[in-house]
Amino acid sequence: MRKGMFYGLLFTAPAILGFAIFTLGPMIASLVLSLTNYNVFQDQTSFVGLDNFVRLFSGKDELFYKSLGITFYFVVLRVPAVILISFGIALLLNLNVKGRAIFRTIIYLPSIVPAVASAMIWMWLLNPDLGLINSLLSRLHLPTSDWLYGESSVIPSVVLTTLWGIGSTVIIFLAGLSGIPRQYYEAIEVDGGGWFRKLSHVTVPMVTPTIFFNTIMTIIGSFQVFNEAYILTQGGPNNRSLFYVFYLWRTGFRDAEMGYASALAWILFIIILFFTFIVFRTSKSWVYYEGGDRA
Amino acid sequence: MLLPRKSVFITLALILMLAAVLSACSKSGTASPETSAPSGNAGSKENITLRMTVWGSPEEVAPYKKAIQNFEAKHSNVKVELQHIAADYDTKLTTMVAGNDVPDIAMMESGTIAFPMAEQGKFYNLQEFLDTDADISPDTLVPNITYSLEPGNVIGIGPGPESFGLFYNEDIFKEAGIEPPPSNVADAWTWDEFVEVAKKLTVDTNGKTAADPDFDPKKIKQYGANLSTWWGVYSNFIYSNGGDFISADGKTFALNQPEAVEALQKIADLMNVHHVSPSPVQSKNIPATNVALQTKKVAMTVDGQWASAGLAQSKFNFNVGVMPVMKEPVTTVVCGMFSIFKSTKHPQETWELLKALLDPEASIDMLTAGTWMPSPKDWYTDPVLLAKWTENLDARPSGYKEAIVDVILTKGHQTPTGYVKNFNNIMDLVNPALDKVWLGQQTAQAAMDSIAVKAQAQIKGRRDIKE
Numbered sequence: 001m002r003k004g005m006f007y008g009l010l011f012t013a014p015a016i017l018g019f020a021i022f023t024l025g026p027m028i029a030s031l032v033l034s035l036t037n038y039n040v041f042q043d044q045t046s047f048v049g050l051d052n053f054v055r056l057f058s059g060k061d062e063l064f065y066k067s068l069g070i071t072f073y074f075v076v077l078r079v080p081a082v083i084l085i086s087f088g089i090a091l092l093l094n095l096n097v098k099g100r101a102i103f104r105t106i107i108y109l110p111s112i113v114p115a116v117a118s119a120m121i122w123m124w125l126l127n128p129d130l131g132l133i134n135s136l137l138s139r140l141h142l143p144t145s146d147w148l149y150g151e152s153s154v155i156p157s158v159v160l161t162t163l164w165g166i167g168s169t170v171i172i173f174l175a176g177l178s179g180i181p182r183q184y185y186e187a188i189e190v191d192g193g194g195w196f197r198k199l200s201h202v203t204v205p206m207v208t209p210t211i212f213f214n215t216i217m218t219i220i221g222s223f224q225v226f227n228e229a230y231i232l233t234q235g236g237p238n239n240r241s242l243f244y245v246f247y248l249w250r251t252g253f254r255d256a257e258m259g260y261a262s263a264l265a266w267i268l269f270i271i272i273l274f275f276t277f278i279v280f281r282t283s284k285s286w287v288y289y290e291g292g293d294r295a
Numbered sequence: 296m297l298l299p300r301k302s303v304f305i306t307l308a309l310i311l312m313l314a315a316v317l318s319a320c321s322k323s324g325t326a327s328p329e330t331s332a333p334s335g336n337a338g339s340k341e342n343i344t345l346r347m348t349v350w351g352s353p354e355e356v357a358p359y360k361k362a363i364q365n366f367e368a369k370h371s372n373v374k375v376e377l378q379h380i381a382a383d384y385d386t387k388l389t390t391m392v393a394g395n396d397v398p399d400i401a402m403m404e405s406g407t408i409a410f411p412m413a414e415q416g417k418f419y420n421l422q423e424f425l426d427t428d429a430d431i432s433p434d435t436l437v438p439n440i441t442y443s444l445e446p447g448n449v450i451g452i453g454p455g456p457e458s459f460g461l462f463y464n465e466d467i468f469k470e471a472g473i474e475p476p477p478s479n480v481a482d483a484w485t486w487d488e489f490v491e492v493a494k495k496l497t498v499d500t501n502g503k504t505a506a507d508p509d510f511d512p513k514k515i516k517q518y519g520a521n522l523s524t525w526w527g528v529y530s531n532f533i534y535s536n537g538g539d540f541i542s543a544d545g546k547t548f549a550l551n552q553p554e555a556v557e558a559l560q561k562i563a564d565l566m567n568v569h570h571v572s573p574s575p576v577q578s579k580n581i582p583a584t585n586v587a588l589q590t591k592k593v594a595m596t597v598d599g600q601w602a603s604a605g606l607a608q609s610k611f612n613f614n615v616g617v618m619p620v621m622k623e624p625v626t627t628v629v630c631g632m633f634s635i636f637k638s639t640k641h642p643q644e645t646w647e648l649l650k651a652l653l654d655p656e657a658s659i660d661m662l663t664a665g666t667w668m669p670s671p672k673d674w675y676t677d678p679v680l681l682a683k684w685t686e687n688l689d690a691r692p693s694g695y696k697e698a699i700v701d702v703i704l705t706k707g708h709q710t711p712t713g714y715v716k717n718f719n720n721i722m723d724l725v726n727p728a729l730d731k732v733w734l735g736q737q738t739a740q741a742a743m744d745s746i747a748v749k750a751q752a753q754i755k756g757r758r759d760i761k762e
Binding site: 039040041042043123127128129130146149236237238239253254255256258 | 386392407411412415720730734
């Protein structure tokens, strides 16, 4: 088997080396850098211990707390929306209707569109004066909004634009749904239960592992929101969409404060780790595996 | 794991070679330049390569290529390797600096990373060249196009200045029977005159103008004026009103002072009181200057002279006048710059290259297209040279010479990015506060006062005075 070991390592080497060189290495480097005052343009870099973290948490850097709050707000708004809507769409797509393949394609299509292109489309749709959405609303005599240009409406608007790209979440839900054995539904039919019973007693319990997976992925993705701020709002108006990663990027790549930006990055890493851990811990009580295994 | 001994050695050897190659790439970035720069035009005769980085559209890069050709023809032993970085220039250059792999000469932007890099001594002081060079000195260049870290330490020279003017659609004025904006600075409109004209030229969908009592500001079809909320535009009026971003001694935040506040408030009033200029929300519907004027969405717009290029291609009767004056006629002069890295091994040849890049003959296409203006002063004062880029061209309408050329020579003001230290961090506070002013939710005074304490903490002085 030693020969097998050698070949196994040989063939996995690209992936392992790739991870080691391009992910693990930079991560360790940034952890070290987060303890320094590394500024790209300065020749002198010195070890400052936990100074960067002290500066962050002491409230000296107001934008740190502000961007953190804004990002939390975004996550709280987006995660339930993504899970509920994509699950609903998956249920619909799972019905035996004509042209199911076409609908599936339509739902998935936005995920293929480059982020920049879809952001531009949303910019036009949400334009307060000329945009399609406001035009329709005012035609129907409904209140309109400033969308991305209003301080209170900017975050919900960004959430709205990201909901467009939930195709991949829907696909994963569909995979989960298609794995549910028909017999369970038949059993309910025999017992005289309707669609609601099917949903609450079979469908939802059977896809809890998928819900669990999608929730974690959506939480991670939402904390890392960047493109929308970069393209749509540049953090405005009045810093109300200064997402954490956008602020991190600005600190690192505009102000060249790479040491400080590394500290910011590690804090985000820990936050995401914490929330993932929480979801994992609670999963024992609500995720059901058919084999009886527990997560 | 069964590995023949030999292959272990080979692997080790490969790793060592790779390490050697990698470390060879990262030369020490602090090497002092050779002080004994060979004099004379030809430079030393060994074959050398100079690296250069630029940003810009393909049209903008073409003149650089031409300048490089001219330069290489003169200096047979020098090759120039041009690196065109189309996107994320600052990020890429930052990465180069981090890897100690910098070009000899680079185009730099005063508002972003040029000064942070200069503060760390990354750039060659061009003052010594300007002092000794026979062809070029501060007096032979248009004012306000050199950038200095402090007096006597020049970090970059602009290849083409840009100033601001009041571009307008002539037909709109003819149809309304209104005198268009004057092009001579002596006759410039006062701010109030400008507002009056803008009112008459702001029309709603019922054909009522903003001067009418039953004008509907919610249904504007044509705006009389368009002033963007970019600092490049509003700085003109802050200076014109005697205000500044920072006090003359460099000690105090000045945007909350009466002169600056008044200018900012007057611009905000255009949007929210007089309804003659699109608010930030409405301006998202306003296309680029050339289209906005051509389609009569806007009658007049304050914009940089680079707008001439697009206007020339739009084929309609546009012209340019001087901007309205609050107290004194002033135009902000903005431009990129070419900087020489201190780590260059060939400062003299790189300086010669920089001079070649400033040569208007090489960039004549950009000058006649309207995108650029030349850097050497004699191209403004010598009638023959001036004619080359301002006469019989679509991009240079009748008002151009007076409204743009004369004004930049006599009324120019350096861009705030050039002399306000820590400009970015100050503006990080100012811009969000101004968002509220443009939207009409707060007065300029209240907004600037609300951030004054924080902004004051970011004030680090001025670059144009000796500390």
